[in-house]
Amino acid sequence: MAGASYARLLHLLVGWIFAGVILMIYPGTYRTGLGEILTRAVSLDVVLLALVALIPAMRRAEGVQARLLLVPDREEDIGVEPSGTWADRRRTAAWLIGRVVLGSAVGFATVFGLAPVFDLLTGPHALRYLPLVPVSALGYGWLVVWAGRLQLAMAVRLLGPSPAERLAEAELRAERLLERNRLARELHDSIGHALTVTVLHAGAAREVGDPAFVAKALEVIEETGRQAMEDLERTLVLLRETPAGGASAPGASAGGAPRNVVATEQPGIDQLPALFETVRAAGSPVEASIEVPPGVLPGVLSRESYRIVQEGVTNALKYAPGQPVDVQIAVRDGQLELRCANRLVTAPGRGGAGRRGGKGLRGIRERAVLLGGAASAGRADPVGPSTGSPADGDGEWVLDVRLPLRLGS
Template sequence: MPALFAPLLLPATWARLLHLLVGPVFAGVVLLVYPGTEGVSTVRALLSSVAVDVPLLCLVALVPAVRRAEGVQARLLLVPDREESIGVAPSAGWADRGRTALWLVARVALGTAVGLLVAAALGGSAAAARPPFGPRVLLVPLVLLVLPALVVFAGRLQLALAVRLLGASAAERLAAAELRAERLLERNRLARELHDSIGHALTVTVLQAGAAREVADPAFRDRALEAIGTTGRRALDDLERMLVLLREAPEATAAEQPGLDRAEELFAAARAAGSPVDVDLGVRAGELPGVLSREAYRIVQEGVTNALRHAPGAPIRIRAAVAAGTLELSCRNPRTGRGSPRRGGGKGLRGVRERAVLLGGACEAGPDGTDWVLRVRLPLRLGR
């Protein structure tokens, strides 16, 4: 028995009842204003009210702001488990206006029905409880049990209607899912960018610092410190750009993403770290689409970083060429065994593969004789 009356102790139940009672209030006002309902039966008065209420509510639903107002009321009084289940945006099209009209009609109809039932039940119970008592007095406890259940059920039904008719449409849910997917992809892209940039900078810095400690030549130390400073500043610029994008601050200005035209800075840092670099770029950055140039830069950066990390001091050979509408990139270095061991490709190589696949290309990385080779093929026409 206590469990039966537990919902009556919840504030949400009474808030939903208040929301329901707006329906009969609206219908009653229409009956008072609409002429010709005086002195007629209750059934005819209700039919007249329906004939007037439905067209009037459909006209009101044409106003876009009505959907927002109904959504705000439903959130406040119907107390959904998740507020976002009920939208508060104005009508964006005729489909939204139609669903708003259905909601208004259903709200008034359900509220009026519940209001009439509650009034009839309370009035009948009061009449049956007055002396002289008759057999109907036995129905009073049953009414007092059923009435709370009716109120709770009607409130939950009103909430379900609100979620169905005021919630996001299928098109809106699809658009929201696409937006979440785009944001997730963008954050994954930023994570790859950050990994490539900061990973490269830390690798160069560690190698330069180690070489400066081992070599007694002051001139070499100066060059190493200069390379550390340049690499660190470049990494800070990249980090600032990423943080601006992650904050989504429209008033801030982010630095331009580097393209293949800045690849020489990577090679200079590698040479300063003690690794000879043999470069043959058979394509200029200006000849490539912007996105292809930027992704090619990151791929070359990852190749150079891997070579410095796993084969410090070994020569690095970089090749880039265009053949049959495809940009071919390769980074080759000897497997000296003096660096950290390779274990099937870490996050960096996985990021290179993801970049290549997203651009419609392919990536291969692995041993080739005594060398380790990273090969990437990217189509020049990204729409393919």
Template sequence: MSFSLSTVFRPLTRAVTYTRWLHQLIASVAGTLAGFVHGGTFRSTGMEVWLWIAVLPVPVLLAAALIPAVRRVEGLQAQLLLTPGPHGPEERAGTGISTSPSLSWRDRGRTAGWLLLRLAVGVPVSALTVQLPVLSFAFLQAAAGHRTHFRGLPAIDAPHGWYALLVPLPLVVLLAVAASAGSLMAAAARLLLGPSAVERLAALEARTERILEHNRLAQELHDSIGHALTVTVLQAGAARAAGSPEFTDRALAAVEETGRQALTDLERALRLLREDVPHPAARPVLADAERLLESARAAGSTVRAELSGPLAALPGPVSREGYRMVQEALTNVLRHAGPVPVSVRIAADADALELEVRNPMPASPAPVAVGRGLRGLRERAVLLGGKAVAGPDEDGEWRVHARLPLARLR
């Protein structure tokens, strides 16, 4: 029994019950104003006044529904008054009620239906909000022995004390009607003011873009931080094995430079994840490739590089992704083959950018496993309309080769 009572009285303790009630009362404001303009409306008797209030604003509401911004205003009002809890951006997005202007005639039609439904529900609730408390007062007067006759209500010509039992009944009915109508309007708002098919598609595309951006950042962090850690581990091991103060100084300098660049990349990635930073730090491009080569040399590899073509004039996406591809290839060399001689070729012409990294394979090579690095390298190439391959060649060397088309990007 206690559970049933708590279920019955719970709506009375929730603030949203009363904000929904207010939302319904606001709906009768347009009819009230139309009644003043019409003239003679409030000289009618009984329920005729409320019928005028329900009918007069219909043409105005239908015309207002044609204005795109009206849907936005109604959506904001519905979110604030019909939905419970906090109303921050994330909470509002989860209400199922859109705050976008009308984008199509279908949106305008749904807005018109919503406005008419608000009027059809709001006017009766407003009428009951006015009349039922008066009826309770009439019962109270009758219980005190006074004859009562209020406008719009039947007269009580035979007052008696038993009318005291009826005093709370109109108020209970009013609260029940207001709470039920509020729940109805909240459900109707999600149906009539919910996101349209165009809005849902746009939201899906935005979510997909965020996921792709996060995946790209994860790949970049893998490439940058993985390269830095690989170089650092090799430098530390070489410095300890060499036992030379001069070599140790050079190794520490290389570790410092590599770590500084990794921190820059990490800071840039974190800034991209923050919505309040519109212009993150610039990403490295192929014009900065010498930095990668020096890092590999500092790790003990002999690097023979061939750079040709207008690398500084490459399109931004190709230059940035090309840098990461060379970085990943050099990282794999250092991680799997150690400080071996490496041949790097970066060549750009009017049609394409070619990247090639070669190194001798270890005497006892481990089984080749396609990890995140090589898979990411191939994905970068495909996204730019190109192709990347990695594997042993006929000369017994490990070869990473990528070709990225340029003609369609210029």
């Protein structure tokens, strides 16, 4: 037998020992028939096990023991949480009773099945019964293996996570996945913008060669790199604060903020003018209209709006460098409306196909959906003011986002 089978045999025999102890200490067994003794002992076992199952910690103790001795393929298939509901207590009671019954059956098979074989082998005709040894060993081995598997199946069924625990675990996994996606978006938006601005400024400084322009470009590159480093540090702080197990990270204070770490303020809509200055310095004119009264936007909406606009102007720098960018932000009818438009430029070899939606646009849509809004992006042909027909040019790329000021509105 494998090591797991021996461990399961030990787990089975523990249940048998419990039944044997109850049978030995049960009063009134003297001069009583075996059937009556067994009936009373079984009844007492059931009552005691049902009462013990009412203790919430009993489910945890049995789960830990089952994980150690029954050797499941996945430990999470057997729960180790205390009983939280009456359904958990009923399942624990059924497990305890089933464990003792199955363990007693294996124990009696061990005693009353192997003992006669041992007597025959030690008797005067031992050689005659010697062939019984491999047959008995094989039969007992199969009994232990199948009883152990049955015991494991019972543990998974009766000690496994309850529907409420499975739902809580699924919600926790979903929350962790959303958090990872949010951090990935933060890194994509901030680092992607910084790299785009840095590359454009470095290329322009090399082409122009004007010392004043080079000094200004280096200043913008330095400031953009510093902001990207702050964003990266803030993201790493969040990762240290929320480890996979959910426990506090080393060095965290009682209030949840890590010690010896300088907190950096997350950018909001108030920081958009500085963002537009970096875009203008990269050679793309920005016309911005921000009609948002002070204090109207919640903090999360201000932060996410900044990231959305940042991604919009970064895409404009990537796909239409040097072209004017029009940004309009306003609060109307209980909604925050964000519009970012730039002229499309047909690059050689692309045939005017325009840009394709990538991770940035997908991230914008995810942000909008999480905030209860909607986002759309695509080509829009400009229309002439008098004729109503498309104007000359390659058209515009327009990003439209609408976010409710209050979630659920």
